[in-house]
Amino acid sequence: MTDDAKELSAMSTGLDGLAQxxxxxxxxxxxxxxxxxxxxxxxIGLKIARDGTWFYQNSPITRPAMVRLxxxxxxxxxEGHVLVTPVEKVSVEVEDxxxxxxxMQVEGENLRLRTNVDDxxxxxxxxxxxxxxxxxxxxxPYVLVRDALWALVARPIFYELAALGQVRDIAGxxxxxVVSSGAFFPMSxxxxxxxxx
Numbered sequence: 173m174t175d176d177a178k179e180l181s182a183m184s185t186g187l188d189g190l191a192q193x194x195x196x197x198x199x200x201x202x203x204x205x206x207x208x209x210x211x212x213x214x215x216i217g218l219k220i221a222r223d224g225t226w227f228y229q230n231s232p233i234t235r236p237a238m239v240r241l242x243x244x245x246x247x248x249x250x251e252g253h254v255l256v257t258p259v260e261k262v263s264v265e266v267e268d269x270x271x272x273x274x275x276m277q278v279e280g281e282n283l284r285l286r287t288n289v290d291d292x293x294x295x296x297x298x299x300x301x302x303x304x305x306x307x308x309x310x311x312x313p314y315v316l317v318r319d320a321l322w323a324l325v326a327r328p329i330f331y332e333l334a335a336l337g338q339v340r341d342i343a344g345x346x347x348x349x350v351v352s353s354g355a356f357f358p359m360s361x362x363x364x365x366x367x368x369x
Contacts, residue, residue, distance in 0.1 A: 205247050205256045206319070212254070212261045218242075219265040220253075222324075224272040224288045243289040246270055248320040271323035273315055276332050283333075283352040285315050287323050296353035301325075301333075303359045311359060334359070 217229035226233040226242065233239055245255050246264065253264040264270075273293075275286040283295040293299050299316045306312045313325040313333060325333065337348050339362045346362035 202244050202318075205245050208256050208258050208261075210257065210259050210261050212251070212263075215263040215265075218255065218262060220267065220270050222267040224324075240289045243271070243291075246321060269314060269322045269324040271317055271321065273323040273325040273329055276329050278336070281351050281353070283336075283350070285323070285325070285329070287317060291317060293317050293323070294353060295350075295355075295357070297355045300355070301350060301352075301357040303357075313359075 217227075219227040219230075221227065226239045233242075242255055245257060247254055247256050249261075251263070253266045253270060254261045255264055271287040271289060271291070273285040274288050277284040277286075285293050285295060287293070293315055295301055295315060299318075302314050302316075302322075303311045304314065311330070313330050314322045315325060317323050333350050337350055337359060339346050339348050340356050340358075341347075342356075342358060347356075347358035348360050348362045348365055349356050349358035351357075
């Protein structure tokens with residue numbers, strides 16, 4: 173067996189071991205990772221890139237089912253993002269946000285966003301939108317998926333959100349933002365609309 177084949181086999185064994193531990197613990201829906209407190213086993217080379225691609229030891233994880241499974245056991249602890257099983261916890265480097273919101277559904281004034289791992293999130297007070305300054309002076313939108321895990325809203329979806337925006341008064345100041353499920357999520361002061369993109 174060549175060195176490359178051995179490395180690929182070790183990679184598959186390590187990831188498959190994690191996947192098997194999760195599958196055994198999962199009984200439909202999300203696993204109860206908030207109840208699990210296993211020892212931290214360090215860094216095994218897991219990373220989520222800015223574009224949402226998962227890597228294991230610098231190689232992309234190309235099996236979507238495995239990425240979805242791992243996303244179900246992702247948690248953000250005080251020390252950072254980790255994958256948690258009943259028996260171990262390993263670090264995950266996250267370049268920006270662990271998820272990307274890639275699709276939006278509009279039902280009246282209710283917005284739903286789908287992530288790159290096929291989770292649907294209803295935008296509401298429990299799953300708010302937030303807007304951060306972007307590198308070129310624009311905005312980077314995020315939606316809270318669960319617990320402390322956020323999804324970066326993809327640029328085309330951000331344009332759709334901006335098209336749904338409206339101006340509302342907050343403490344005497346006009347803000348441009350988006351309404352969903354009865355909550356208003358301000359993007360920017362209304363007089364700075366040209367800076368939104």
